[in-house]
Amino acid sequence: MVTITFIEPDATQKIVESTLGLSVMEVAVRNNIQGIAAECGGQCSCATCHIHIEEPHFKIVGAPVDDEEDMLDFSDSRKPNSRLGCQVTVTEELNGMIVRVVGDE
Amino acid sequence: MTQRVVIIGGGQAAVSAALRLRSQSFEGSIEILCEEPGLPYQRPPLSKKYLKGELDRERLHLRPEEVYQDLKITLHRETQAHFIDRLKKRVATRNRGAIAYDKLILATGATPRCLPTSVGGDLENVYTCRSLADADLLAGEVRPGQRLLVVGGGYIGLEMAAVAIDLGLEVTLIEMQDRILNRVAAHETAQWFRKLHLDRGVDLREGVGLERLIADGKRATLAALSDGSAVGVDLVVAGIGVSANDRLARSAGLFVENGVLTDESCLTSDPDIYAIGDCAAFPFRGEMTRLESVQNACDQGEYVAEHILGQAPANYLPEPWFWSDQYDVSLKIAGFNRGFDHVVTRPGEKPGAISLWYFIGERLLAVDAMNDAKAYMMGKRWLAKGQSPDQIALADPGLPIKDIPTKDTQAAAAA
Numbered sequence: 001m002v003t004i005t006f007i008e009p010d011a012t013q014k015i016v017e018s019t020l021g022l023s024v025m026e027v028a029v030r031n032n033i034q035g036i037a038a039e040c041g042g043q044c045s046c047a048t049c050h051i052h053i054e055e056p057h058f059k060i061v062g063a064p065v066d067d068e069e070d071m072l073d074f075s076d077s078r079k080p081n082s083r084l085g086c087q088v089t090v091t092e093e094l095n096g097m098i099v100r101v102v103g104d105e
Numbered sequence: 106m107t108q109r110v111v112i113i114g115g116g117q118a119a120v121s122a123a124l125r126l127r128s129q130s131f132e133g134s135i136e137i138l139c140e141e142p143g144l145p146y147q148r149p150p151l152s153k154k155y156l157k158g159e160l161d162r163e164r165l166h167l168r169p170e171e172v173y174q175d176l177k178i179t180l181h182r183e184t185q186a187h188f189i190d191r192l193k194k195r196v197a198t199r200n201r202g203a204i205a206y207d208k209l210i211l212a213t214g215a216t217p218r219c220l221p222t223s224v225g226g227d228l229e230n231v232y233t234c235r236s237l238a239d240a241d242l243l244a245g246e247v248r249p250g251q252r253l254l255v256v257g258g259g260y261i262g263l264e265m266a267a268v269a270i271d272l273g274l275e276v277t278l279i280e281m282q283d284r285i286l287n288r289v290a291a292h293e294t295a296q297w298f299r300k301l302h303l304d305r306g307v308d309l310r311e312g313v314g315l316e317r318l319i320a321d322g323k324r325a326t327l328a329a330l331s332d333g334s335a336v337g338v339d340l341v342v343a344g345i346g347v348s349a350n351d352r353l354a355r356s357a358g359l360f361v362e363n364g365v366l367t368d369e370s371c372l373t374s375d376p377d378i379y380a381i382g383d384c385a386a387f388p389f390r391g392e393m394t395r396l397e398s399v400q401n402a403c404d405q406g407e408y409v410a411e412h413i414l415g416q417a418p419a420n421y422l423p424e425p426w427f428w429s430d431q432y433d434v435s436l437k438i439a440g441f442n443r444g445f446d447h448v449v450t451r452p453g454e455k456p457g458a459i460s461l462w463y464f465i466g467e468r469l470l471a472v473d474a475m476n477d478a479k480a481y482m483m484g485k486r487w488l489a490k491g492q493s494p495d496q497i498a499l500a501d502p503g504l505p506i507k508d509i510p511t512k513d514t515q516a517a518a519a520a
Contacts, residue, residue: 026164032172034128039403041147045428045437046400047482067435070478074486 002095009035009103018090024099025049025085035103042086047071049085050102057097061088077102107207107413108133111196113186113353114212115139117147117399118382120167121406122210127176129414136179136204138186138196143237144170145180149399151240152264153430156247157271165237189357191375208377208413211354211365212406215347215383215397220256225318228325230340234261235347243342249273251339254328256315258285260429262344263298266307267431276307277328277336281314288346291448293461294473298431305432308336349384349395362386364395369420371409379412381405389423390443400426424489425471437481440471440488452502453477460484462499468514469493479506491515 004027006014012034018027028036028049037048044067053061058081064072068087072078085099110126112119115137123135139145146165154160173180181201188197195203217233220226232243247253253269255262258280269276280287286295302309313332318325318341329335349364360366360374364386371379371387382402386393401423411417427438445463453459453476460480463471469492472484483506487494492511498504 022164029167030169030172032124032168032176037403039399040428041150043149043428043430043435044478045435046426067478071482073479074482 002090002092002097004090004094005096005098006031006033007098007100008033009101020090020092022090023086024051024083024088024090027090028085028099028101033101035101036085038086040086044068044071044084044087047075047084050075050077051083051085051088052077052079052081052100052102053083053088054081054098054100057094058083060093075102107131109205109207110135110210110413111204111206111208112137112210112212113196114214114350114382114384115141115145115180115182116212116214116382116402117145117167118212118214118402118406119210120145121403122212122381122410123178123406124168124176125407125410126413127178129410129416131410131414133207134179135177136181138181138184138198138201138204140183140185141236141238142183144168144173146237147399148235149428151237152234152261153268156234156240156244156265156268158244162237186353189353189378191357191378194377206377208379210409211373211378211380211384212382212402213350213353213365213384215349217343217347218345220315220318220341220343220345223317224315225320225325226343228318228320228341229323230325230338231318232340232342234265234342234344243340246340247272247274250275252337253277254279254315254336254338254341255344256341257344257346258282258287258309258311259289259344259346260286262342263302263431264429265342265344266302266309267305270305270307271432277338278302278307278309279313279315279330280309280311281331283312285309285311289442290473291442291445291461291463293448293450294475297459297461297475301431301434347383347397349386351384354378354380354384362393364393366393370412370417371405371421372412379409381409387421389441392443394443396423396425396441398425398427400424424485426485435476435478437474437478438471439474439481439485440469442471445470449496449499451480451499451506453480454502454505462494462496464493464496467493467496467512483507483509487511 016031040046255278316329319327354365355361365380425441429436442463449462458477460474474481493514
């Protein structure tokens with residue numbers, strides 16, 4: 001189990017526990033985190049799970065590539081630490097990660 | 106004052122409405138009547154990752170049970186509504202008595218069309234792929250080397266064919282119309298997918314219908330086709346479209362015609378009853394329209410939640426999008442192509458990427474983007490802003506997509 005802190009678009013902070021192997025989007029959905037619509041269910045097709053990942057964990061997950069990069073490239077809320085939650089898998093190393101949810105764009 | 110919201114149907118539209126009611130601080134009761142035994146789930150992966158065994162059942166669930174409990178959203182599972190008493194504002198169910206509502210939301214979805222019994226549609230190894238139960242039955246049949254006949258060349262049929270090929274089946278796909286994707290895409294897109302499936306080994310036959318299935322006992326073993334040929338089959342999947350589940354609305358005397366008819370606010374002919382998702386037909390660009398998509402299910406669900414709370418704009422205005430995964434190809438569609446008069450092709454910036462752009466005159470209607478997320482996102486953005494790209498520039502792959510000049514065509518859209 002790892003602990004992840006989500007900061008919802010309205011700044012509400014929620015600390016949740018997750019098993020390994022799920023995507024960050026799935027963890028958010030399971031805990032009803034606001035601002036993660038996840039309409040496509042994790043196919044990198046809807047970009048409704050946009051998050052900003054704080055350091056030191058962003059360094060571990062790394063920057064987006066391929067389709068994910070292209071999807072994010074068009075977002076007004078794009079930051080250097082932007083990711084789509086559906087493309088980030090929860091691992092042991094992400095314990096303590098702080099995730100800011102972008103929400104409706 | 107709305108105290109009791111009842112939602113009939115347990116799919117994505119229903120859950121979306123319930124969650125939005127709670128996130129907008131609705132404090133009354135929310136009851137969802139689901140016919141199926143399990144928790145509400147995502148349907149799109151059923152014909153994709155789930156059938157391939159790449160996604161556990163639990164990961165299909167839209168929310169875990171605790172979320173419904175925490176939010177005091179009551180899920181009545183295995184509960185079929187059989188009558189709406191509009192005068193007393195109650196829904197009669199077979200196993201839970203009458204459930205009273207102030208506002209009722211019909212999110213009853215759609216039912217796949219089955220092959221008629223007269224051609225063997227009732228044989229044991231003939232399937233559709235809409236529900237989890239369908240997918241589980243199918244999963245028990247898809248084994249390497251088996252011969253699959255897919256009837257219907259729409260997205261479900263093509264996805265089934267792709268999954269089956271990936272799993273090592275021999276696949277024949279027949280489409281009665283003269284081409285695949287006839288109802289939903291331009292011939293350019295159809296041509297691209299035809300080549301994809303032929304290259305992967307699907308025996309794809311267009312303009313060919315099913316005459317009848319020939320059985321050995323209760324199982325189809327041979328399919329007689331309209332081109333005079335016959336193919337051996339171990340299983341058959343029909344992907345020949347869906348019908349809106351509008352029986353309940355019809356028997357309640359609501360206006361129904363190819364779906365439950367609503368106004369621009371998703372309200373039916375009864376001001377306390379909404380209809381959303383696949384079962385609903387609403388006015389969109391001058392025609393009563395059913396949009397069978399996750400986007401529409403989610404967005405209409407959220408819209409009616411806000412409408413009930415007096416927070417919604419007067420009209421539901423969809424920004425349609427859709428996706429399909431076949432083999433390693435990701436198709437993403439933004440917009441709605443009805444009424445297009447021509448298509449512009451844009452080769453993508455990456456190998457294997459291509460996008461097809463639908464126009465009516467100068468106005469952009471939609472884009473089909475194959476392996477081209479950039480084109481999809483740009484198209485989505487242009488459509489949201491009511492802009493249309495210059496078509497000559499669009500066709501030039503040397504020009505980065507963000508540099509393509511656009512024109513405001515909002516006025517044309519409104520006309």
